[in-house]
Amino acid sequence: MRCLVTGGAGFIGSHLVDALVEAGHEVRVLDDLFTGRRAQVHPDAELRIGSITDAAVLREALAGVEVVFHQAAHGAVGRSLADPAATDAVNVHGTVMVLTAARDAGARRVVFASSSSVYGGAADPPTPESAPTRPRSPYAVSKLAAEWYCRVFAEVFPLETVALRYFNVFGPRQRPDSTYAAVIPLFTRAMLAGEAPVIFGDGRQSRDFTFVTDVVRANLLAAEAPTEVCNAGVYNVAPGTARTLLELVEVLAHLTGWEGTPRFGPPRPGDVRRSQADATAARRDLGWHPTVPFEEGLARYVQWLRASAG
Numbered sequence: 370m371r372c373l374v375t376g377g378a379g380f381i382g383s384h385l386v387d388a389l390v391e392a393g394h395e396v397r398v399l400d401d402l403f404t405g406r407r408a409q410v411h412p413d414a415e416l417r418i419g420s421i422t423d424a425a426v427l428r429e430a431l432a433g434v435e436v437v438f439h440q441a442a443h444g445a446v447g448r449s450l451a452d453p454a455a456t457d458a459v460n461v462h463g464t465v466m467v468l469t470a471a472r473d474a475g476a477r478r479v480v481f482a483s484s485s486s487v488y489g490g491a492a493d494p495p496t497p498e499s500a501p502t503r504p505r506s507p508y509a510v511s512k513l514a515a516e517w518y519c520r521v522f523a524e525v526f527p528l529e530t531v532a533l534r535y536f537n538v539f540g541p542r543q544r545p546d547s548t549y550a551a552v553i554p555l556f557t558r559a560m561l562a563g564e565a566p567v568i569f570g571d572g573r574q575s576r577d578f579t580f581v582t583d584v585v586r587a588n589l590l591a592a593e594a595p596t597e598v599c600n601a602g603v604y605n606v607a608p609g610t611a612r613t614l615l616e617l618v619e620v621l622a623h624l625t626g627w628e629g630t631p632r633f634g635p636p637r638p639g640d641v642r643r644s645q646a647d648a649t650a651a652r653r654d655l656g657w658h659p660t661v662p663f664e665e666g667l668a669r670y671v672q673w674l675r676a677s678a679g
């Protein structure tokens with residue numbers, strides 16, 4: 370099939386592009402290289418540099434496309450606190466633009482990259498999709514709004530949509546050197562440099578870490594799942610395992626050979642205490658299940674960061 374990956378030069382998008390190309394699909398990428406990198410785009414994919422907020426660019430990018438994997442976004446809570454309007458412009462308005470262009474081009478389905486942040490930390494994890502949503506950052510609001518646009522487009526137009534709520538995704542190509550780097554890249558970089566990782570809070574906050582190739586598989590399955598099962602649906606994508614930051618430090622210390630004790634800083638405002646998915650629906654409807662154990666994923670990440678730093 371011919372598909373479009375928005376944000377296909379980014380961390381998750383570029384892995385998705387690799388998998389689609391390797392499966393024999395014709396892949397087009399639309400990315401404005403805001404955080405993405407040209408060098409990460411598979412050479413057999415067609416890269417178009419431009420923004421999802423540009424209707425003319427989208428129209429051309431959508432020509433002949435059957436499935437859109439919509440990954441492009443301003444993707445950090447911190448960035449959204451610094452510039453809520455920019456996050457809104459790309460994540461909400463940009464998504465409406467993508468959906469409209471997909472509808473107008475006669476695409477079959479849009480698979481949307483949503484986020485566990487829409488829950489805002491549920492009272493009683495593991496959290497199913499039916500749990501109340503309570504966004505606690507402009508980023509989380511933008512993802513929830515975009516999800517609703519996906520649902521509504523599927524209900525009122527002949528365009529299918531599936532939203533996947535990713536939890537904490539990690540893996541190769543996730544960079545530690547951006548202002549808004551995620552916890553695994555930051556901790557790994559520190560330990561490889563022989564430094565103590567900095568934990569904000571007591572370290573007992575937990576996350577449902579998901580290896581990037583498992584997220585990619587969820588996208589591929591969401592593109593093919595039967596309409597009557599998944600159209601207008603929202604699915605958690607995560608192993609369903611809560612790991613504390615202290616546990617993360619322990620595994621990384623083992624993998625990097627770092628010895629010491631982490632440093633502790635004040636808890637960050639809005640930080641969720643416990644994040645853990647109930648991924649029953651994704652198993653049932655999409656046939657998805659995680660395949661890469663946490664320790665193995667971390668080993669692959671450490672290996673990648675070592676090689677890319679060296």
Ligand SMILES: NC(=O)c1ccc[n+]([C@@H]2O[C@H](COP(=O)([O-])OP(=O)(O)OC[C@H]3O[C@@H](n4cnc5c(N)ncnc54)[C@H](O)[C@@H]3O)[C@@H](O)[C@H]2O)c1
Pocket residue numbers: 375376377378379380381382399400401402403404405406419420421422439440441442443444459463482483484485534535536537538539
């Ligand atoms: N990484 C995670 O843990 C995580 C968790 C939940 C949801 N998500 C979502 O998954 C998606 C991919 O995230 P990622 O971690 O790979 O981030 P990323 O920043 O590496 O990828 C986002 C990509 O979108 C591109 N982009 C940004 N604005 C654009 C625009 N206006 N037009 C075209 N392209 C644009 C960037 O250049 C980048 O290549 C995002 O939608 C993000 O919100 C990620």
